[in-house]
Amino acid sequence: MEQLILELLSQNIVFIAGAIFIALLIFRGVRIVPQSEKFVVERFGRLRSVLGPGINFIIPFLDKVAHKVTILERQLPNASQDAITKDNVLVQIDTSVFYRILEPEKTVYRIRDVDGAIATTVAGIVRAEIGKMDLDDVQSNRAQLIGQIQSSVEDAVNDWGIEVTRAEILDVNLDQATRDAMLQQLNAERARRAQVTEAEGQKRSVELAADAELYAAEQTAKARRIEADAEAYATEVVAKAIRDNGIEAAQYQVALKQVEALNKLGDGEGKQTIVLPAQAIEAFGDAFKMLKGLR
16 A cells, blocks of 8 residues: 555656645745735845735745835824923923835835934924924914924935824923913913003093093083073063064063962962062052953
């Protein structure tokens, strides 16, 4: 039995070797690349091609996959660096950078430590940008500062085949002395605003009081003007009546006033005693006669 098996193997050794060789060619020549990666292929130590996601074919024993590079977005570890603002204030900036590799052939042959190189570049750019701004601008224009940092980093790493997708300033830290000084300045500013608000309130109160007095004076003047107009109109009517009817009209007016005065003297509650001189009685009599005659 063993001799039979050896004879069969000796007769088919060529076919078996050929099958093994074909299988090895397929195994070495076919490369399946995941969606999240790219393969860098070298031939005799030189860049041959970059394989994208899916099934790819290479020449066995001549080509080899030298680098497998992920194209997923990456985040650098959060970093802190000291910087000095334009107004000579020491601040500590916490930054975070996100990036992804677009051209692996540039990344693997032009830079050794990608994360370290980007972190160093970001630190230098942050210090340079902070040095152009005052502390108040750093605090208030953070979005503008982030945009400038991201743009500068993109220009710096463009030759490495890298895209900086996002740059963030997580925090701006100050030393305790600077914080105390800023707190004193903030309290002084609040006190100043309170004093200004109080002064403006007092000024407004005085203005309103003056407006009220002016309005009252204007209304009093209008009332006096109306009374004067009414009196002038009444005088004009009496003068016209005297001019048209002579002295009788004037005597009639005098008599009418006398009668009205007598009626007022008689008005009132309870018993009243009125003492009049004889001339007044004669005047009232003449007034009644005149009224009776005119009617």
